Amino acid sequence: xxxxxxxxxxxxxxxxxxxxxxxxxxxxxxxxxxxxxxxxxxxxxxxxxxxxxxxxxxxxxxxxxxxxxxxxxxxxxxxxxxxxxxxxxxxxxxxxxxxxxxxxxxxxxxxxxxxxxxxxxxxxxxxxxxxxxxxxxxxxxxxxxxxxxxxxxxxxxxxxxxxxxxxxxxxxxxxxxxxxxxxxxxxxxxxxxxxxxxxxxxxxxxxxxxxxxxxxxxxxxxxxxxxxxx
Amino acid sequence: xxxxxxxxxxxxxxxxxxxxxxxxxxxxxxxxxxxxxxxxxxxxxxxxxxxxxxxxxxxxxxxxxxxxxxxxxxxxxxxxxxxxxxxxxxxxxxxxxxxxxxxxxxxxxxxxxxxxxxxxxxxxxxxxxxxxxxxxxxxxxxxxxxxxxxxxxxxxxxxxxxxxxxxxxxxxxxxxxxxxxxxxxxxxxxxxxxxxxxxxxxxxxxxxxxxxxxxxxxxxxxxxxxxxxxxxxxxxxxxxxxxxxxxxxxxxxxxxxxxxxxxxxxxxxxxxxxxxxxxxxxxxxxxxxxxxxxxxxxxxxxxxxxxxxxx
Numbered sequence: 001x002x003x004x005x006x007x008x009x010x011x012x013x014x015x016x017x018x019x020x021x022x023x024x025x026x027x028x029x030x031x032x033x034x035x036x037x038x039x040x041x042x043x044x045x046x047x048x049x050x051x052x053x054x055x056x057x058x059x060x061x062x063x064x065x066x067x068x069x070x071x072x073x074x075x076x077x078x079x080x081x082x083x084x085x086x087x088x089x090x091x092x093x094x095x096x097x098x099x100x101x102x103x104x105x106x107x108x109x110x111x112x113x114x115x116x117x118x119x120x121x122x123x124x125x126x127x128x129x130x131x132x133x134x135x136x137x138x139x140x141x142x143x144x145x146x147x148x149x150x151x152x153x154x155x156x157x158x159x160x161x162x163x164x165x166x167x168x169x170x171x172x173x174x175x176x177x178x179x180x181x182x183x184x185x186x187x188x189x190x191x192x193x194x195x196x197x198x199x200x201x202x203x204x205x206x207x208x209x210x211x212x213x214x215x216x217x218x219x220x221x222x223x224x225x226x227x228x229x230x
Numbered sequence: 231x232x233x234x235x236x237x238x239x240x241x242x243x244x245x246x247x248x249x250x251x252x253x254x255x256x257x258x259x260x261x262x263x264x265x266x267x268x269x270x271x272x273x274x275x276x277x278x279x280x281x282x283x284x285x286x287x288x289x290x291x292x293x294x295x296x297x298x299x300x301x302x303x304x305x306x307x308x309x310x311x312x313x314x315x316x317x318x319x320x321x322x323x324x325x326x327x328x329x330x331x332x333x334x335x336x337x338x339x340x341x342x343x344x345x346x347x348x349x350x351x352x353x354x355x356x357x358x359x360x361x362x363x364x365x366x367x368x369x370x371x372x373x374x375x376x377x378x379x380x381x382x383x384x385x386x387x388x389x390x391x392x393x394x395x396x397x398x399x400x401x402x403x404x405x406x407x408x409x410x411x412x413x414x415x416x417x418x419x420x421x422x423x424x425x426x427x428x429x430x431x432x433x434x435x436x437x438x439x440x441x442x443x444x445x446x447x448x449x450x451x452x453x454x455x456x457x458x459x460x461x462x463x464x465x466x467x468x469x470x471x472x473x474x475x476x477x478x479x480x481x482x483x484x485x486x487x488x489x490x491x492x493x494x495x496x497x498x499x500x501x502x503x504x505x506x507x508x509x510x511x512x513x514x515x516x517x518x519x520x521x522x523x524x525x526x527x528x529x530x531x532x533x534x535x536x537x538x539x540x541x
Contacts, residue, residue, distance in 0.1 A: 006416040007496035008524035010466040017461060031254065044253035046464025046487050053416075053464025055253070058499065058525045059532065130256035131462065131488030134367040138462065138488075174256075175368060194357050194369035200255045 001074055003067050009058045011066050014051045023050045024128055028205035033073040047129040047204045088208040090187050092163050093218035098186035105182055108148045117212055119143045127206040135174030135192030135200040142170045154180035161187045188221040196229035231299035235381040239293035244371035247282045249360035253487045260362040262287055263442055263483055263506030264343050267307035271347035274304035274324045276391035283351030284361035288344045292335020300329045302349035308341025324393040341507040349391050353384040400538035409517035411501050413524050417492035420454040428452050430516055438510045442484040451476025454492055462490045468497030498524035500531045
């Protein structure tokens with residue numbers, strides 16, 4: 001573990017330099033330890049693949065004080081954290097209208113479109129962290145055969161809920177935004193709702209699965225209240 | 231009391247002192263780009279600072295606003311020619327506007343952002359504890375977006391406020407040109423002495439592609455010792471990241487919470503307000519300070535803010 005002052009108001013705790021569930025478990029362990037402390041001097045926590053950035057008020061807490069807190073919490077280990085294994089299921093309609101790049105992905109993989117859908121919806125993915133935009137989850141666990149380069153030219157606008165693949169990553173666009181991911185489907189669920197508590201459907205450290213649904217089910221869920229976040 | 235937007239200006243949003251506690255959900259803090267001018271605006275009209283009262287942030291070209299009722303108003307930050315009807319109004323001082331007045335804020339001549347506070351503050355529902363607009367997330371502030379023609383903002387009315395005034399010349403030190411002070415960044419080890427030498431000796435120009443997410447700079451390219459992939463990690467406010475072309479980007483209040491480019495340096499908290507006043511084509515220089523010096527500068531700035539008002 002390396003502790004680096006990233007700025008006068010933040011500390012970066014680096015656990016390693018690889019994308020691995022084991023390193024990530026330590027990131028999430030420390031993240032949860034800080035979350036449960038509710039220290040008003042801490043402003044923000046940014047988990048990454050193998051690091052945790054801690055923003056704080058430097059007039060109320062020093063880098064040295066925070067460093068010793070980090071060391072204590074890391075020593076206490078993950079045992080201090082009661083982490084329920086949250087598995088979130090996200091229904092996805094892999095209709096060609098929602099997944100205009102499904103054909104590209106299947107050709108790139110040398111598989112049928114049905115095979116792509118089956119492979120994409122079979123793993124239990126790990127939510128490494130959220131970033132890029134509100135509610136955007138970086139997921140680990142995309143089968144290697146589905147790795148597909150992103151579009152050469154990004155689309156100027158993508159509908160919120162769209163599911164895509166970019167390189168070794170898969171993810172869901174939570175809000176309407178531009179983007180260069182290959183789109184393969186869409187979820188009727190809202191992934192981000194600023195009025196909800198919590199405002200995002202996924203949290204760092206969650207596990208998640210995609211569950212294929214047909215067009216009628218997509219429309220049905222869209223109309224129902226449970227498309228919203230609580 | 232209500233205020234109607236007759237002209238929104240170039241980019242006017244409701245802001246306060248940022249939304250903390252949600253970065254792990256990908257939600258950046260937003261908030262006033264020049265928090266110092268924002269706080270001075272609120273203090274001038276007597277808005278208790280702890281209430282963190284929402285104000286308007288106008289960018290490069292100010293708004294024209296119609297006041298339905300009378301109000302006590304202050305403008306701070308960038309110098310901007312503002313008129314109530316045909317009469318010029320002061321900057322950095324509270325003033326009365328009669329009912330029916332039209333306040334017209336023009337182009338900003340020096341600085342990029344002007345803050346408009348109203349006694350009582352704008353009545354804005356809090357989202358995740360803050361009134362700040364995060365335009366990229368379509369939430370916060372006024373309907374999650376910049377102001378448009380015809381928008382009607384409500385002002386809170388409360389009794390017994392004490393208007394403050396500034397000591398003469400109190401803000402002169404703010405606008406004196408000097409380098410942005412930085413500390414070394416998260417990936418400082420990626421960069422050799424020649425990269426830091428370039429960063430600290432060159433002048434950079436703020437490009438037109440600069441906004442609340444980040445300020446793109448043009449000048450001497452700064453490159454890491456070797457090209458390798460950075461695992462995406464958290465981005466502190468004011469981080470100076472270096473993409474492959476070597477042209478630094480200062481990541482700002484609406485930035486992404488995580489990123490994959492190495493961060494060579496970081497603007498100190500006491501100079502963030504200066505970043506908020508940088509205009510396209512402005513020249514920027516950087517000077518290195520230690521973390522201890524940066525924290526000391528922030529403490530001094532807080533004391534300074536208490537001393538600039540006539541008691």
